[in-house]
Amino acid sequence: MEEGGGCFSASHPSMSVVKSIELVLPKDAVYLAGSCIKGQVLLTLNSTLVDPIVKVELMGRGYVEWSEESGASRDYSRDVICNNKADYVHKTKRFPVEDNWLSAGSHTFDFHFNLPPRLPSTFTSKIGHVFYFVQASCMGREHILAKKRMYLLVQGTSDFHRKNPLQNPLSVEAEKEVSYNCCSRGAVCLQIQMEKNTFTPGERVIFTTEIRNQTSKCIKTVxxxxxxxxxxxxxxxxxxxxxxxxxxxxxRQAANTQITPFNTTKIVSTFGLPQVLSVSSDMRDSEIMSTQYELVGTVHLPWSLASIKAKVPIIITSTPPDSDRCQLQVGGVLPASEDCQN
Structure with missing residues (x-):
């Protein structure tokens, strides 16, 4: 979980009343869409604060932006900015203050938010961003005295695999006839086998590769x-x-091996998926972006200036949590609470 925003204050005499404002949330937690976020706001005052407004907000937004040329067939071109944005969640909790004043010292405010059941995952690229954050703030009669923001890791959920079933187990094969040593020719076959093609973030992807080398040359790298x-x-x-x-x-993973002429070799490989991934989707399910995944095995044949690729479609999905539980996908399970209603 990335922290940002810091404690904000402006040059106003009354604003020195706030010494600090902090957010307390589980460290490096990954929140599943539909689960509950629990935390605390810690407010420390140098002196008594009258008529305070102490609140915490949960926000989730996404946007995309890129430039493309237009008028390429004419004598000029210009950049056209293409963009789009989406608001996924905005919830606010204002804390009650007894007698409308807070004394000097430290004050703790508990909060919780229920995430909506359908959210895209936290995501960043050179074109698009999806981000979530919790922001605490303290206001006096007219001014923001302090605020603090912390960014969240959110894992989206999907039923994409039920709409788009693929062969399970899965086997993909690619073969190419290649030339070498002037007039010599031979075939190289690349086959990738998987027990399943649907995975969840954080899971291990295990696959077996078989390379059949029907040439008189050695294959060294896959x-x-x-x-x-x-x-x-x-x-x-x-x-x-x-x-x-x-x-x-x-x-990315490189297998350095010696596949001798007219021989067959099997390689068992493992990928550990990141804890947060955009789920597989199509544009009909998304407002601003959609994601598909592909596992590609490549055999390079430098002696023939050729290569062979086998491509396996991969589906990334994540199941929504039970509706009556406040849980974290990573870092344990929080017990259900009767006050998780926001």
Missing amino acids: IFALYAHVQYKGFTPKAGQRLRVDSSELL
């Missing part, structure tokens, strides 16, 4: 990579809709 293909939806200043696809490499 590369495995997990890619995320994200489609962004934006609008131009004239309200024209634009789509853009951007791919990024999430995980």
Whole structure:
């Protein structure tokens, strides 16, 4: 969990009444959409504060932005800014203050928020961002005396795998006839097998690769990579809709092996998925972006200036928590509470 915002104060004589304001939340917690966020606001005062407003807010937002050229067929070009934004959650809790004043010293305020059951995961790229934060603030009669913000890791949920079933277990094969040593030719076959193709964030992806080398050359390196293909939806200043696809490499692994001529080798590989990932989706389920995943195995053949790729579609999903429980996906389970209603 990233911390930001700090304690804000302005140059006003009355504002020195607040010594500090802090947020207390579980360290490095990953919150599942639909679960409960519990924490505390710690407010420390140098002197008595009359008519205070102490509150905490939960906010979640997303936006995308990119530039594209237009008029490429003419003698000029110009950049068109495409953007889009979405508000996912905004909840506020104002703490009651007895007798409308707070004495000097430390004061603790407990809070909780229920996350909506459908949220996108915390996400950042050069084009798009989805972010969540909790912000505490203290106000006097007219001024903000102090505020503190902490960013949250939120894992979205999805039933995408039920709508888009794939073969389970899964096997993908690619074969190529290659030339080497002037007139010599031979085939290289790459096969990737998986027991399943649907995973949750934080899970281990285990797969078996079989390489059949029917050439007289040695194969030394096989590369495995997990890619995320994200489609962004934006609008131009004239309200024209634009789509853009951007791919990024999430995980990469190289297997250095000696696959001798006319031989077959098997490699068992494992990827550990990050704790927070955007769930697999299509644009119909998303306001500003959608994500698909692909595991790619590549055999490089430098002696033939060729390569062979086998691509396996991967589905990332996460099941919503029980509606009557306040739980964390990482860092344990918080017990159900009768006051988790916000």
